[in-house]
Amino acid sequence: MRLHVLGSSGGYPAPDNPNTGFLLEHGAARLWIDAGTGTFAVLQRLTDFTRLDAVVLSHLHPDHCADLYPLQVALRYRVEGAIRVPLYGPPGTLEALGGLLGAGGAESLRDTFPFHAVDAGDTVEVGGCRFRFLRTDHPGHTLAIRVESSAGTITYSADTGPNVDLASFAQGSYLLVCEATYQEGKVGGPVHLTARQAGETARRAGVRELAITHIWPTFDLQVTLAEARSAAGDIPVRWARPGEVFAVGHDQGEGI
Ligand SMILES: [Zn+2]
Numbered sequence: 001m002r003l004h005v006l007g008s009s010g011g012y013p014a015p016d017n018p019n020t021g022f023l024l025e026h027g028a029a030r031l032w033i034d035a036g037t038g039t040f041a042v043l044q045r046l047t048d049f050t051r052l053d054a055v056v057l058s059h060l061h062p063d064h065c066a067d068l069y070p071l072q073v074a075l076r077y078r079v080e081g082a083i084r085v086p087l088y089g090p091p092g093t094l095e096a097l098g099g100l101l102g103a104g105g106a107e108s109l110r111d112t113f114p115f116h117a118v119d120a121g122d123t124v125e126v127g128g129c130r131f132r133f134l135r136t137d138h139p140g141h142t143l144a145i146r147v148e149s150s151a152g153t154i155t156y157s158a159d160t161g162p163n164v165d166l167a168s169f170a171q172g173s174y175l176l177v178c179e180a181t182y183q184e185g186k187v188g189g190p191v192h193l194t195a196r197q198a199g200e201t202a203r204r205a206g207v208r209e210l211a212i213t214h215i216w217p218t219f220d221l222q223v224t225l226a227e228a229r230s231a232a233g234d235i236p237v238r239w240a241r242p243g244e245v246f247a248v249g250h251d252q253g254e255g256i
Pocket residue numbers: 010011020061063064159214
């Protein structure tokens with residue numbers, strides 16, 4: 001199982017880093033997890049978007065879902081014929097995103113994206129992986145995502161403040177992809193984690209590796225990494241740099 005980082009900028013895209021998005025590759029399956037601004041362009045360098053098995057959205061803030069719109073155009077108006085791709089997201093996803101498309105927007109999206117609402121406590125099988133969800137501490141209906149496969153487990157925090165037990169949800173994961181928006185003394189609001197809190201979460205969860213993501217674009221990355229590492233103990237910490245690939249398990253195959 002491989003997680004390709006399409007983008008990881010927190011809040012708004014940086015000049016050299018799109019917003020949040022990951023391509024999860026498991027065997028022949030291709031799953032697009034979060035479709036933040038700019039990630040569709042990067043995804044097309046890695047795979048044929050007509051081959052996507054599903055799109056999974058953690059929540060409906062634009063930095064995690066805005067590129068669903070260009071994907072719909074590409075699939076719906078494809079000259080060789082329209083293609084449908086299953087979509088998993090919080091309840092009300094189509095109604096919320098359809099609003100921007102005007103009358104009939106939700107129905108138009110449903111035509112392209114057969115929709116499966118998911119929520120905390122649900123377990124769904126997608127592309128040979130088992131997905132579980134946790135409601136996080138973040139405005140709107142935001143879901144952390146745990147992906148279990150024969151290769152191992154990846155947990156993704158989505159966006160969250162500190163008032164949720166993310167460590168228990170991530171317990172036993174090989175990789176925790178955790179937001180680390182803020183730094184000590186540089187906190188813009190209680191709806192995100194600091195790098196230290198991301199490191200502490202990884203240590204409490206006992207994961208094998210921590211990938212920090214969703215870092216505020218103006219911050220010094222080295223400070224963020226140092227704060228996360230000081231709290232993570234012996235757990236290796238890497239930035240979810242755009243283009244980075246995180247491999248989990250031994251059945252990594254040829255890959256993309
Ligand atoms: Zn965000």
